[in-house]
Amino acid sequence: MADWxxxxxxxxxxxxxxxxxxxxxxxxxxxxxxxxxxxxxPAIAAGVFTTSHVCAAPVQxxxxxxxxxxxxxxILCNAGxxxxxxxxxxxxxxxxxxxxVGDALNLPPESxxxxxxxxxxxPIPLDKIRTALxxxxxxLTDSGSDAAAQAIMTTDLVPKAIAxxxxxxxxxxxxxxxxxxxxxxxxxxxxxxxxxxxxxxxxPHLWQEMVSRASDRSFNQxxxxxxxxxxxxxxxxxxxxxxxxxxxxxxxIAERLEAMLTDVCMYLAKxxxxxxxxxxxLLEIQVQGANDDASAREIARTVAGSMLFKSAVFGRDPNWxxxxxxxxxxxxxxxxxxxxxxxxxxxxMEQGQPLNFDRAAANAYLVQQAQRANQSESGQSVSHPVVxxxxxGQGGGQGIAWGCDLSYEYVKINAEYTT
Amino acid sequence: MADWxxxxxxxxxxxxxxxxxxxxxxxxxxxxxxxxxxxxxPAIAAGVFTTSHVCAAPVQxxxxxxxxxxxxxxILCNAGxxxxxxxxxxxxxxxxxxxxVGDALNLPPESxxxxxxxxxxxPIPLDKIRTALxxxxxxLTDSGSDAAAQAIMTTDLVPKAIAxxxxxxxxxxxxxxxxxxxxxxxxxxxxxxxxxxxxxxxxPHLWQEMVSRASDRSFNQxxxxxxxxxxxxxxxxxxxxxxxxxxxxxxxIAERLEAMLTDVCMYLAKxxxxxxxxxxxLLEIQVQGANDDASAREIARTVAGSMLFKSAVFGRDPNWxxxxxxxxxxxxxxxxxxxxxxxxxxxxMEQGQPLNFDRAAANAYLVQQAQRANQSESGQSVSHPVVxxxxxGQGGGQGIAWGCDLSYEYVKINAEYTT
Numbered sequence: 097m098a099d100w101x102x103x104x105x106x107x108x109x110x111x112x113x114x115x116x117x118x119x120x121x122x123x124x125x126x127x128x129x130x131x132x133x134x135x136x137x138p139a140i141a142a143g144v145f146t147t148s149h150v151c152a153a154p155v156q157x158x159x160x161x162x163x164x165x166x167x168x169x170x171i172l173c174n175a176g177x178x179x180x181x182x183x184x185x186x187x188x189x190x191x192x193x194x195x196x197v198g199d200a201l202n203l204p205p206e207s208x209x210x211x212x213x214x215x216x217x218x219p220i221p222l223d224k225i226r227t228a229l230x231x232x233x234x235x236l237t238d239s240g241s242d243a244a245a246q247a248i249m250t251t252d253l254v255p256k257a258i259a260x261x262x263x264x265x266x267x268x269x270x271x272x273x274x275x276x277x278x279x280x281x282x283x284x285x286x287x288x289x290x291x292x293x294x295x296x297x298x299x300p301h302l303w304q305e306m307v308s309r310a311s312d313r314s315f316n317q318x319x320x321x322x323x324x325x326x327x328x329x330x331x332x333x334x335x336x337x338x339x340x341x342x343x344x345x346x347x348x349i350a351e352r353l354e355a356m357l358t359d360v361c362m363y364l365a366k367x368x369x370x371x372x373x374x375x376x377x378l379l380e381i382q383v384q385g386a387n388d389d390a391s392a393r394e395i396a397r398t399v400a401g402s403m404l405f406k407s408a409v410f411g412r413d414p415n416w417x418x419x420x421x422x423x424x425x426x427x428x429x430x431x432x433x434x435x436x437x438x439x440x441x442x443x444x445m446e447q448g449q450p451l452n453f454d455r456a457a458a459n460a461y462l463v464q465q466a467q468r469a470n471q472s473e474s475g476q477s478v479s480h481p482v483v484x485x486x487x488x489g490q491g492g493g494q495g496i497a498w499g500c501d502l503s504y505e506y507v508k509i510n511a512e513y514t515t
Numbered sequence: 516m517a518d519w520x521x522x523x524x525x526x527x528x529x530x531x532x533x534x535x536x537x538x539x540x541x542x543x544x545x546x547x548x549x550x551x552x553x554x555x556x557p558a559i560a561a562g563v564f565t566t567s568h569v570c571a572a573p574v575q576x577x578x579x580x581x582x583x584x585x586x587x588x589x590i591l592c593n594a595g596x597x598x599x600x601x602x603x604x605x606x607x608x609x610x611x612x613x614x615x616v617g618d619a620l621n622l623p624p625e626s627x628x629x630x631x632x633x634x635x636x637x638p639i640p641l642d643k644i645r646t647a648l649x650x651x652x653x654x655l656t657d658s659g660s661d662a663a664a665q666a667i668m669t670t671d672l673v674p675k676a677i678a679x680x681x682x683x684x685x686x687x688x689x690x691x692x693x694x695x696x697x698x699x700x701x702x703x704x705x706x707x708x709x710x711x712x713x714x715x716x717x718x719p720h721l722w723q724e725m726v727s728r729a730s731d732r733s734f735n736q737x738x739x740x741x742x743x744x745x746x747x748x749x750x751x752x753x754x755x756x757x758x759x760x761x762x763x764x765x766x767x768i769a770e771r772l773e774a775m776l777t778d779v780c781m782y783l784a785k786x787x788x789x790x791x792x793x794x795x796x797l798l799e800i801q802v803q804g805a806n807d808d809a810s811a812r813e814i815a816r817t818v819a820g821s822m823l824f825k826s827a828v829f830g831r832d833p834n835w836x837x838x839x840x841x842x843x844x845x846x847x848x849x850x851x852x853x854x855x856x857x858x859x860x861x862x863x864m865e866q867g868q869p870l871n872f873d874r875a876a877a878n879a880y881l882v883q884q885a886q887r888a889n890q891s892e893s894g895q896s897v898s899h900p901v902v903x904x905x906x907x908g909q910g911g912g913q914g915i916a917w918g919c920d921l922s923y924e925y926v927k928i929n930a931e932y933t934t
Contacts, residue, residue, distance in 0.1 A: 150843025150851045180837050181851075181870040216836030217869035258538040299860055324844035403822070405928055411930030417635030419598050425743035426567025432569045432600075449602040450636035502930075504923050511830030511921075 100262035100356050102272070106241025109259035110270040110295035112136040112337030115468060117247025120228035122176030122221065124216070127332035128247035130225065132197070132232050133291055138207060140300050142307035143166035144315070144452035146328035146333045155327060166300035169207040169277045171291055171331055172197050173248050174295040175276070176214040176288065180326035189220050189366035196222075200229050210452040211286040212274065213250055237505035242405065245274040248289055251509065252276050254476045256367040260356050267340045269296045269353065273360045277320070277368030287327040288315060290364050296353055301343045305356040307332045314361035317393060318374035319401040321506070332357075366400030366478040369400075369498040370469070374505030377466040378411060379498060386493030391428040398426035399484065400499030409482060410467070410501040414458030414471030416444040423486060430488040438485040440465075447487040465500075519775050521690070525660025529689040529714035530554040530762035531756030534659035536666025539647035540639065541595030541633070547666035549644065551616070551651050551711055552590040557626060559719050560587035561726035562733070564748035568765070571599035573607045573629040574748060580625060585719035588626040590710055590750055592667050592718030593615050593644065594695070595633040597706065599745035606638050614643075618881030630748045632669055632706040634693065642663035664693040667708055668728035670928065671695050673895045675786040679775050686716045686759045688772065692779045696739070696787030696922040706744040707734060709783050715772055716755030716765045725773040726751045733780035736812060736916040739791035751776070783898040788917040790817075793924030796885040797917060798828060799900035803843030805912035810847040817845035818903065827902060829920040831885070835863040844903060849907040857904040859884075863895050885920075 108115050120130035143162050145155050160467035161168070172193055190210050198205035212220065235243070245255035259272035275290035291463045298306070311330055336342070345351050370378040381399045399405060402422040408415035416437050423435065424436055433448035440461040444453045462483075468480035481498070527534050532554055539549035562581050564574050580587070591612055611627050614621050617624035631639065654662070662675035678691035692711035717725070730749050755761065762769050768851045789797040800818045805811035818824060821841035829835035842854065852867035858879040863872050880901075887899035901916070 146844075148840065148843035149848055149856065152840050177688060177835075179868070181836060181864065181869055183852075216839065216866075227885070277783030326840050403925075407926055410926065412579075413930070417597075417600060420569050420635065421567065421743070421745050424567035424745060425565075429568055433602075434529075435569065435600075445600065446635075448600070450600055502926055504926050507820075507826055507829065507921055507923050507926060510826030511832070 100260045103259045103261045105239070105259045105272060106245060106257035107133060107272040107274050107291060107293040107485070108238045109239040109272040111292045111293055111333050112240050113237040113293045114461055115244040116232050116235040116237065117230060117243035118232050118235060118238070118277070120176055121224050123132050126371045128243065129175045130232055131173045131244040131247035132199065132226055132236060133244060133293070134236055135169050135333055135335040136337065137171050137335055138167050139333035140183065140298055141166050141209070141302050141437060142332045143309055144311040148324050148326050150181065152178050152212060152324050152327040153182060153186035154179055154212045155329060156192045158331065161209060164251060165206070165287045166304065167207060168209050168333060169203050169501070170197055170201060171209045171211065173211040173289065174220060175248055175250055177212060177217050177218045178214045178327050179212040179220050181217045182496070184220055187220055190263060193225060194221055196226055196229055199436040200233055209331055211331065213248065213289055213327055213471070215319055216326065224320050237260060241272065245401040248276045250276060251373065253373050254371060256364055258360055258363045262298055262352070263357055264340050264349065267338060268333040269338045269340055270362050273364050275364040275368055277371050279480040280291050287325040288314060290330045291321065292330070292332035292360060293358070294332065295336070295338035296334055296335040296340055297342040298334045298353070299342070302343065302346065302350060302432040303332070303334050310361045313358055314365040317397060318369040319397060319497065319499045320367045320369065330424055330441055352395040368406065369500050370476055370478045372500035373509045375500030376503055376504040377469045377501055378478055378481040379409060379484070379500060381486065381497045383486045383488065384490040385487040385491050386428065388493040389495050392493040393497065395423055395426040395428055395486065395488065396495045396497035398422050399486065400497040403502055406499065406502035408505045412459050413457060414439055414444065414462060420445060423488065434489045436487040440483055495513060516779060519679045522678045522680045524658070524678045524691060525664060525695050526552060526691040526710060526712040527657045528579060528691040528918055529712045529920055531714055531754050532654040532712045533657050534663040535651050535656065536659070536662035537647060537651050537654060540643050547662065548594045549647055549651055550592045550666040550871055551655060552712070552840055553620065553655055554588050554752055554754040555756065556754055557586050557588050558752035559717055559722050559752045560628070561587050562722040563727055563730040563749040565744055567743050567745050569600065569632060569745050570895045571597050571746040572601060572605035572866040573598055573631045574746060577748065577750065577840045578607045579815040580628060586626060587628050587752060589620060590630065592708065593639060594667055595667055596631060596637045597633045597635050597746050598631040598639050600636045604638055608641055608733040609639055612644060615645055615648055615904065617900060618777045619652055625895050628750055628752065630708050632667065632708055635745065642690050648694055649895065660691065660693060662931055667693065667695045669695060669792040676782055679779055679780045679781055681771070683759050683768065688757045688759055689713070690775055690779050692783050692798065694783040696737065698791050706746040707787060708746070709734060709749045711749070711751035711776070711779060713751065713753040713776070714755070714757035715759055716761040718761070718771070721762065721765065721769060722751070722753050723778055727779045729777040732777055733784035736816060737784045737788040738916065738918045739788065763825055768875055775900045782897070784876055785917050788889060788919050789895055789918035790895045792928045793922040794919030795829060795902040796888045796920055797897055798903065798919060800916045801907065803913040804853070804906040804907045804908040804910050805847065806910040807912040807915050810812035811912040814845040814847055814905065814907065815840055815914045815916035818843050818905065819916040822921055825918065825921035825928065828881060829922045831878050831881040833858055833863065833874060833881060838903060838905070839864060841909065852894065853908045855906040911932050
């Protein structure tokens with residue numbers, strides 16, 4: 097059981113962080129589109145970025161900054177233009193963005209990180225950012241998480257934020273996070289952005305390791321449509337303002353902080369999957385019995401990404417054959433006579449043999465989970481996933497992935513003529 | 516230029532083959548569902564099968580047969596039940612199918628190959644096959660290709676068949692093929708089946724090599740939804756009834772036969788992609804400038820399979836950003852400053868720089884190709900693909916992949932509640 101508690105405040109819940117989000121006129125819709133996150137003091141920074149060989153200028157920029165020094169004090173994020181496939185001009189723009197923020201906050205530009213999401217191939221109107229910046233900085237506050245979470249959204253239906261607090265030897269450490277997901281901004285592409293703040297003091301190398309592992313178990317385990325973005329970015333800051341003892345080496349304290357960090361990332365990841373374009377429910381695929389965790393995760397991801405299975409779930413069809421087929425093509429060897437598949441608490445296949453399960457009950461489970469997921473306040477609860485349990489053998493490897501169903505709405509959102 | 520001609524006759528165009536297809540009552544629809552292909556003499560056999568670790572009993576059976584001896588004289592194929600995920604019973608059924616056909620044709624059961632497509636996890640009603648077999652054999656004819664092509668269909672809209680003839684030193688050699696594609700049979704899954712007949716005499720090892728390479732350049736380069744089937748099967752027979760000199764070794768003659776075989780496979784593969792569930796047009800992705808052909812093919816496949824790009828094509832949206840993003844995530848390294856993308860004859864990105872192309876013309880091209888593809892006699896022409904040309908550098912590696920757009924109809928076909 098987790099021995100921490102959920103608190104309000106998102107990325108400004110941890111001590112020593114302020115944030116803001118405003119309308120800068122970058123989105124045609126006129127919605128908020130420029131966010132700034134600032135730490136009171138230089139923070140240890142870690143990042144995980146898209147694996148795409150076509151990556152946006154801000155991704156290249158952040159990678160280079162992190163390689164030079166694992167330190168950051170501010171993150172500027174705009175929505176509206178992705179600054180991807182923008183050639184040499186795109187690179188100049190990201191340098192200018194960092195310079196503008198650095199000048200305004202009296203920080204070295206190297207300590208300003210930049211992220212973008214939106215249309216590919218369109219330049220960011222830098223003058224609009226220049227104009228908006230004084231207001232943005234003026235609105236920085238230690239309760240600014242919600243405004244920032246709103247400003248990084250594209251076609252997300254709801255903002256995504258969480259904060260956790262745990263007691264470390266009598267002193268609280270807090271981790272907060274915001275994310276945007278698999279919304280598409282016309283006319284281009286989905287991007288996953290996540291920003292995490294932490295007020296613990298952690299050594300740079302350890303923090304990067306923690307962030308990478310947490311990302312592997314969360315953001316790398318969600319899929320909406322399999323289309324890795326040019327801009328995917330997770331940036332995580334640790335600023336030491338909790339005044340708790342610095343966490344330098346691996347050990348129980350570091351493990352506990354990492355577990356808490358992973359929880360933050362998993363919540364954000366699930367929120368992104370749940371808010372996948374056109375989604376009506378959240379899928380949670382649990383795999384066990386693999387030789388190692390990586391194999392189990394790969395199978396879970398493959399099932400979560402199967403268009404056939406996703407379509408079946410949208411139709412509330414307990415189509416276990418499509419699950420079996422997806423498991424088989426994941427690239428992980430196993431003996432199909434060991435394959436068992438369960439939907440909710442209904443066993444559908446056991447040790448390679450199909451069972452005569454209650455199809456009406458299985459259908460009812462799918463209907464019910466989708467209803468529950470949509471009855472929450474936001475209509476976007478992650479508390480009622482459709483759970484698939486898969487076992488492929490006797491190994492100790494396990495993994496979980498999250499996804500969503502495939503609906504007419506997905507096609508509609510992405511087929512609409514927009515250029 | 517290919518120095519062979521298209522002829523009619525499909526798999527019964529080559530000498531020494533007969534085929535039939537009838538209604539055996541395996542499909543709930545009552546449509547033809549049982550096909551038989553027979554060579555007058557034992558033929559050299561080669562096969563390529565699904566890479567899925569969950570594979571159907573007939574796939575396991577054919578693999579074992581080919582490993583034991585590269586010889587076959589008959590292929591029985593049913594549509595309606597996939598005989599996949601059927602446990603021990605499935606294995607018994609496939610042995611019984613081969614035995615029944617062997618007994619009826621007075622052939623050793625080892626020379627009878629079996630393929631299935633349809634619902635996963637449901638047993639094949641063997642009694643219906645037993646009952647239908649005398650009629651099926653009675654209808655075997657050297658013009659039976661069409662009947663067989665019809666009987667292997669699931670939700671395919673049109674049967675898929677081709678035959679080519681070339682002159683080898685004054686004597687004709689013929690290759691024919693039929694295939695079924697990415698239709699889904701309720702309530703389960705898409706399967707690709709292809710059967711190729713050839714009347715040349717080819718040594719077993721050489722024939723398998725030719726078939727494997729041809730498959731790599733055709734069937735392995737199409738994607739409808741990325742869901743590899745449990746039953747995917749290509750079986751190719753070479754029976755020597757052309758009476759042309761046996762082709763034993765690699766060389767110009769073998770290369771020419773392989774090119775012709777590849778042409779047959781490519782035509783069938785394109786037909787399958789064009790007839791992808793819900794598709795309104797065929798996509799042809801041409802990639803050049805890679806370090807090797809395999810890398811180029813991988814990129815082409817990734818673009819052809821991108822849900823975002825497929826949705827955009829359905830919306831007739833010349834969304835090159837989604838193409839660039841898909842190229843980037845294919846897992847092949849390249850310098851994004853070398854990336855060029857062209858739609859039809861409209862250059863959209865050159866050497867990493869986005870161009871101000873004529874968007875109306877690009878949209879018109881997409882509209883026009885879809886119209887042309889649907890104006891043909893069958894409504895399923897493969898002659899007017901939407902062509903995307905991608906260059907990633909100066910390397911000599913090139914590759915092509917085919918796919919189709921993603922429409923509401925795809926979701927409808929696969930979401931319908933059916934169990």
